[in-house]
Every structure is written in structure tokens, then in C-alpha cells.
Amino acid sequence: MTTLIRNNPSHSVDIVDMDVFAAPPVAPLDMPQQVLETPRAERPFMTNLIRLLVPRQWA
């Protein structure tokens, strides 16, 4: 938890708990990870062929 300790004009100290009012509301939402590269065995023939023709780190 983060707090800010501030001196106010009356020289007393405010302890402001940032996490109490600064944190966004808690309302979880699922984010399934997207598939951008298919495993080698499932790739179409042409995809594998193209990957063979270009350097490995580029494809």
C-alpha cells in the first residue's frame, strides 16, 4: 500500500491512503490469450514452405 504523508498549512500531518481512493474499481474481466502463431504440425503446407524459405528468426 502506498501512502503520502503531507504537511498541511497547520503543520499537522495528513496521511492520505492513496490506495483507498486512487485505485480503479475492481471488476475483473477475462482476456483469453490470442493465437497468432500456429504450432508447426497444424500449419498448412504453404505456411511451412514459406517458413522454410525465409530465415528462421524472421518468420
Added chain:
Amino acid sequence: MRRLPPLDSRTVFYRIATLAFAAFAATTATVLMVDATIQDGVDVWDVLRAFLILITTAWLAWGAAQACLGLAARKRPVPSPDLQLPAPSTVVLVPICNEDPVSTFARIAAMDRSLHAANMPADIAILSDTRDPANAAIEEQVYLRLIRETNGRGRIFYRRRTDNRGRKAGNIEDFIRKSGGAYELAVILDADSLMEGETIRRMVARMQADTDIGLLQTLPKIVNGNSFFGRAMQFAASFHSPIFSRGLARMQGATGPFWGHNAIIRVKAFAESCCLPELAGPPPFGGHILSHDYVEAALLARNGWKVLVDETIEGSYEEGPENILSYARRDRRWCQGNLQHSRLLLAPGLAPWSRFVFVQGIFAYIVSLIWACFLVASVLATIMAPLPDYFPEPYQLFPVFPDDRTKEITALFIGIVGLLIVPKFLILSAVVRSGKIAGFGGTLRAGLSVATEILLSSFLAPLMLMYQSRAVLQVLSGKDGGWPANQRGEGKLTLWQGVGAGMWITGSGAIALTTVYYVAPDLILWLMPVCVPMLLAPFLIAITSRPLTHFLFVTPSESTSAPVVAAYHDIHNRWQDEDAHGAAAGEGKANHAPA
């Protein structure tokens, strides 16, 4: 499963027409080049040059066609529905990382004021990825000031990640995972973005009316440009970009772009489509996806959500780089991100246009290297050319002189320059006819600004070519550029700094010119437009970073100060004054301590 609506015939026509024009221009250029170069027989350099000119001209013609496509005004008005109450729950996301807190939070205060004025209820979440604890402590202090001024408690949020996984995309993903369920829509901004409350209201209403839209991108206008370079970019973004964007919008259909900020997303669509994996292997081609926005747009379209760009939405602003070095630094990151997309070209299920957009992004950078190769090949071809044979037949009485092909080369040169310049003058003519020229200072000043911008781009093009070629070579050789912090604000550079950053370009230009002078003096004149700016690189870098008179490059947001921009300046100046004069002393010093 959702599916995008089928392409309408108009979009198909625009795509075919643009491709046909690019193919026609590229073929014409190649024919002229071949005609001029095969006089002394065909060798490998002629074939290489023909191939390179085919690619580069196709790229230029593609851009020119896009501008021409955007010249015609929209016949069908853009939908502009009213916001229905209750308004969808909306949050404005401001991801920041090592930014100037006073400027960033002053922008948020200005937008909050504008949202109130527009009667648009929305939360604001500042998503900090700042690593420096001292800077983070200042962020917290300025946040408290923001809360006090705006009475934003419970409405304006601030949180800082200690783990910067996934950088900006990971920052937004983290928010959606933890808080996304509370919101239907989210406006994604950058630290230097500004948006009018009325603009956000209009975008929310549009998303509310068409529930198939997953993302709506605005065309942000650049503001607060001060240097020669910054103001030229600001002018181009206001003057030329809307026409280019309209052309782009016509071609893309529902598979539009996402430029990473100044856009609104449907949170549910984004959550179900846009969690990006880390690519296998080390950077620059593996690791986190750097240019995440293009990929997110493609993934939204893959899941059947419409991704649209609307250049008619006003009131959307950002700041731009103030000098060439800041621009080149940002470009280095974009270059690496776009080349990384080569791994995603065959990603399963993407719309063909999304794949094409990846190819375009890759081309935007490798085309510089292709131009450089073309210049080198032209010089080598001249050196390697066989000596003319005036008596090809035995016992020939009269010599045969090779045909003069200067006309063909001149035509090619004029054609290429035309592809670069003509669209800009066509846009000038369109803006004059539309009656919007007054916002740019009237016809004379706008004409002068266009001419100056063309001149400046011509001088800077060889420098950009060198920076981009270097960036491409660095990425291809496996060098990771990382994600350096953006440098905003004043970027005035000394001549000495220009020398430090541009001497390698000057050296390259000097070597090229000296070599050509000795081995192919006929080419000197042709190479002057490239080599002279290279020789002047340090001077150009320094001089274009200097402040420029506001007579040139006037934009509408400047001539009729945009309310949210004016509010930002007011708040920013006041906060700076308060800090300077110790007016904030009453609030005391803030000590950062763990609880």
C-alpha cells in the same frame, strides 16, 4: 461466432482502382528505366535497377492514389447519432511512462473540465508504468492536486504497476483484466493526447448506436508545435492527413487502423480479442509485440468487430516530435515493431486486408533501404557499363552512336517527383474549394506553407532515408532498440548536437559524392538532391529544431484556439506559476513512505 459484414462493391472498387494505378505507374517507370539502361546491352545491374524502381514507384504511387481517393468529399454524411441516456459506462485511459507529471496531469484536468462542460459522464484512469521512484512520487503529488482541483475523488483514478510486462499494451491489458468489467467503453489516450469532452460524447454515441463497432479511431491533430520541424509536421497533419485518411477509410472497409491512442474501444470486444501473446525468441523479432496497435486492430476484425477510422471527428489532439532526432528515435521503435509483423503475416484467421496492412507497415520502412540500394546500383551500373562500341560490324564505314536516353530518365525523374508533390497541390486546391483555407491563414499563407513543407521534406528525405535504412539494418541484424521514453516539449538542438547525431550521414554523403566524382562524374548532378542534404545533415538537424515564426504553418486549432488546448495551457501555466512562487507551500512537501 461474429463475422465482419461482406465488403461492399464500392470498397472493392476503391481497392482495385488504387492497386491498378500503383501497378500502372510502376510498370511505366520500369519500362522507361529498362528502355534507358539496355542501350549497351543487358546486365545484372539493369535487371536489379528495373526491379528496384518497380517496387519503389509502386509504393509512391500507392500513397499518391490514396491521397487522390480522399480528395472527393464524402457523399454520405458520417453517422452522428445523439447520446441516449443512460450513457454507457465509459473510462478514459491515460497510460503514462516517465512523462512530465505536471504537463500530463494538467491535460487530464483540462479534459475533465471539458467532459463536464459536454455533460459527458466518464471516469479517468491514469495507468502509470513509471519506473523511477522519484518521478513516481511526483506523479502522486500532482495526482492529489488534480483530485483536489477537479473534485475527482472516486472518478479519477491513479495506479502504478511495478512490473511493466507488455509495456503500453500490457498496461492497458492489466487495467482491463482488473477493472474492465466496470466499463462498456474506453477511450485510449497517450500521455500527450487531448480530447474535447464533446468529441468523446460524440464517439460514445456512435459506439452506442452501432454495437458492431469494436474500435473507432480519430485522426488526432498535432498541437503545440514550436520548432520549424514541429510546426511543419503539425501543418501536414492538419492539412494533408485528413485527405490521406479519407482515402484510407474508403479502401479499408471495416478493417481499419488503430494508431494506439485517441480512439475509443468496446471493452468487451477488446478483452475477448486483444490479449497479445509474447512471441517466441528474443527481440527484435521475438518478445513483446512492439507495434501492438496494428495487431489489435487486426484481431478485432478477426473476431468480427468493425474497426473504423473517422477523419471528420474534430477535437482530437496530440503533440509531435520537435526535432528530427526525436522523430528518428520514435521511428526506430516503429520500424522494429513493423518488421516484427513479418512473423504475423500468416497468423490464422486474419482478414486479407489486415495482412496487407502488415505488409504496408513493413514496406514503409524497407522502402528506404530499397531506395538506397537503387542509388548504389545506379552508380555501380555506370561504373560497370562496357565502353560504347561505335563499330559493332566488321568493315563498318560510319560509326554508330548510342541513342541519347536523357529524355526517358528525365521523364522518370519528373514522374517520381510528381507522385510526391502533385497530391499535395491537389490537396491545396481541394482545401481552397472547401472553404476551409481561412483556418490555415488564407490561400497565400497556406500556399507558402505547402511549398515550404515540400522544400523541407525534400531536404530531410535523404536524412530520413539514412536513419530508416540504418534502423532496418539494425533490426535485420538482430539489434533490439527497446522502448526509449518519449521526449516531449522543447527540443532545440545546438549545432554541436547536430554534428554528433548527423556526422555519420555527412561522412556517408561525402564518400558517395567523392566516389561518384572520380568514377562516374556524369551522375554527379543526378545525385546532388540526395548528397547535398546529406552533407548538410548537422546543420539541417540543428536549424529545423529552432523556433519558427508563426506566419507559416498556421492550422485551424491554432488560429481559433481549441477550448481543451486553451484550458490545458491555462492550468499548466497556473500550476507552474504556483510551484515557482511557492504558492503550493501550504500543501507542504510530500514524503513518499511505505505504509
